[in-house]
Amino acid sequence: MPHTPDTPTVRPRRRLRAVALLASAASVCLVAASAPPAPLGIGDRLFPHLGNPGYDVTAYDLSFTYAGDNSKPLRAVTTIDARITADLERINLDFTHGTVDSVEVDGEPAGFTTAGEDLVVTPRDALDEGERTRITVRHTSDPVHSGGHEGGWVRTADGLAMANQADAAHLVFPCNDHPSDKAWFTIRVTAPDGHTAVANGLPAGRERTGGATTWTYRVQHPMATELAQVSIGRSTVLHRAGPHGLPVRDVVPTKHRAALEPWLKETPGQIAWLEEKVGRYPFETYGLLLADADTGFELETQTLSLFERELFTEPAYPRWYVESIMVHELSHQWFGDSVSPRTWSDLWLNEGHATWYEALYAEETAGKPLVERMKAAYGASDRWRAAGGPPAAPKAPDPGRKTSIFRPNVYDGAALVLYALRQEIGRPAFGRLERAWVTRHRDGTATTADFVRLASDLAGRDLNGFFHGWLYDEKTPPMPGHPDWKPTTTTATPAPTH
Numbered sequence: 001m002p003h004t005p006d007t008p009t010v011r012p013r014r015r016l017r018a019v020a021l022l023a024s025a026a027s028v029c030l031v032a033a034s035a036p037p038a039p040l041g042i043g044d045r046l047f048p049h050l051g052n053p054g055y056d057v058t059a060y061d062l063s064f065t066y067a068g069d070n071s072k073p074l075r076a077v078t079t080i081d082a083r084i085t086a087d088l089e090r091i092n093l094d095f096t097h098g099t100v101d102s103v104e105v106d107g108e109p110a111g112f113t114t115a116g117e118d119l120v121v122t123p124r125d126a127l128d129e130g131e132r133t134r135i136t137v138r139h140t141s142d143p144v145h146s147g148g149h150e151g152g153w154v155r156t157a158d159g160l161a162m163a164n165q166a167d168a169a170h171l172v173f174p175c176n177d178h179p180s181d182k183a184w185f186t187i188r189v190t191a192p193d194g195h196t197a198v199a200n201g202l203p204a205g206r207e208r209t210g211g212a213t214t215w216t217y218r219v220q221h222p223m224a225t226e227l228a229q230v231s232i233g234r235s236t237v238l239h240r241a242g243p244h245g246l247p248v249r250d251v252v253p254t255k256h257r258a259a260l261e262p263w264l265k266e267t268p269g270q271i272a273w274l275e276e277k278v279g280r281y282p283f284e285t286y287g288l289l290l291a292d293a294d295t296g297f298e299l300e301t302q303t304l305s306l307f308e309r310e311l312f313t314e315p316a317y318p319r320w321y322v323e324s325i326m327v328h329e330l331s332h333q334w335f336g337d338s339v340s341p342r343t344w345s346d347l348w349l350n351e352g353h354a355t356w357y358e359a360l361y362a363e364e365t366a367g368k369p370l371v372e373r374m375k376a377a378y379g380a381s382d383r384w385r386a387a388g389g390p391p392a393a394p395k396a397p398d399p400g401r402k403t404s405i406f407r408p409n410v411y412d413g414a415a416l417v418l419y420a421l422r423q424e425i426g427r428p429a430f431g432r433l434e435r436a437w438v439t440r441h442r443d444g445t446a447t448t449a450d451f452v453r454l455a456s457d458l459a460g461r462d463l464n465g466f467f468h469g470w471l472y473d474e475k476t477p478p479m480p481g482h483p484d485w486k487p488t489t490t491t492a493t494p495a496p497t498h
């Protein structure tokens with residue numbers, strides 16, 4: 001995610017309602033026979049109520065109608081195709097911050113109510129393990145936040161963008177809001193004339209009717225809910241070719257188009273650089289979405305990374321720094337998007353790798369030595385572990401600030417783990433591991449244990465003991481090859497947020 005640039009001097013980059021129950025006589029009986037609706041989860045240690053048991057979403061079809069005012073709720077229809085994995089009398093979806101008008105399950109009206117941040121659906125007939133089902137929810141999606149929530153829709157100067165990581169997709173649409181349940185997405189946006197809508201994946205149609213246009217986009221690879229992106233604004237879409245003819249498209253506020261071009265033209269070269277390191281770019285397209293918004297972070301939404309426009313137009317940021325942040329989000333397309341974390345405790349695999357390639361790019365293209373950055377990280381690592389937990393056992397988010405899991409322990413603190421690993425097994429084995437990781441788990445999800453196992457296989461020896469200290473211990477182990485590196489007492493490390 002979120003990476004708020006740990007910038008130089010500029011400025012601190014900070015960062016239900018009751019619904020009608022359409023119960024038929026049959027569903028009343030079902031409800032009466034079982035426990036009251038309750039918010040469920042899949043047991044994520046950091047987000048206990050994210051995701052839901054008993055089904056696997058195969059596809060989402062999201063349809064949003066934007067009236068031209070980003071302070072008004074959008075009308076929306078969310079259709080979910082799922083495979084039932086346990087007998088269910090009710091299906092819990094994650095959804096809050098919108099009004100539900102109706103729910104259908106396989107074309108039949110279904111009962112629904114809310115419990116915590118879950119929308120609890122009671123179909124007329126119970127669902128059996130192995131069945132496939134289609135749930136259609138007609139609802140609103142409210143871009144205005146009040147109270148403790150952060151994320152979901154981001155209101156920009158000219159419309160909307162989306163920032164769902166880690167737990168905010170269900171503020172936008174009903175879903176199984178956990179990266180362990182990836183699915184296919186079709187996204188349709190209807191917006192009035194003068195607006196342009198872009199979403200993840202490739203265009204799959206555009207239809208103009210009476211003063212509005214409906215754009216359709218479809219992903220070509222499974223995607224986690226946290227990585228969904230929808231941009232609606234007075235935007236221009238710029239097209240260029242990446243390596244092997246990869247379509248690269250950027251979405252920019254039309255009035256800033258000329259100022260942004262010198263940055264945007266760097267993307268194809270950055271993709272080629274990363275392909276040299278880890279292999280073929282994993283998706284059907286890439287590009288930057290430059291939002292006129294004060295998000296305080298950048299975000300690796302799949303195929304279309306979200307950036308604050310100001311990162312590129314604020315002259316105080318050095319060029320090498322901005323480019324390294326571009327590479328950070330780009331490398332997430334492999335590490336975090338194509339290979340998603342099975343649980344949020346595996347976040348270090350996303351951010352550690354993205355920080356690693358960010359730093360490596362700065363070393364190779366701007367002469368910023370990686371070893372110096374890693375030595376500084378080593379100095380701070382014990383303090384980061386004390387504040388945020390060890391990299392693979394991060395502390396729970398601060399109350400009311402769920403994005404606070406994005407602490408330095410999973411950024412430079414986790415890149416430091418990768419550096420230690422490279423020191424331990426050598427550059428050739430490390431390079432093979434990185435390629436094998438994104439190849440083996442492409443379009444899937446993976447755990448920390450999977451990474452440890454693959455590293456051990458490729459190094460030809462058991463690395464469990466090595467990783468245990470680096471990933472789970474309170475204190476940072478000695479750095480292989482640098483016995484002189486010691487914890488330091490300097491403070492003031494700005495929180496990253498990419």
Ligand SMILES: [Zn+2]
Nearest residue numbers: 001003354498
């Ligand atoms: Zn990141």
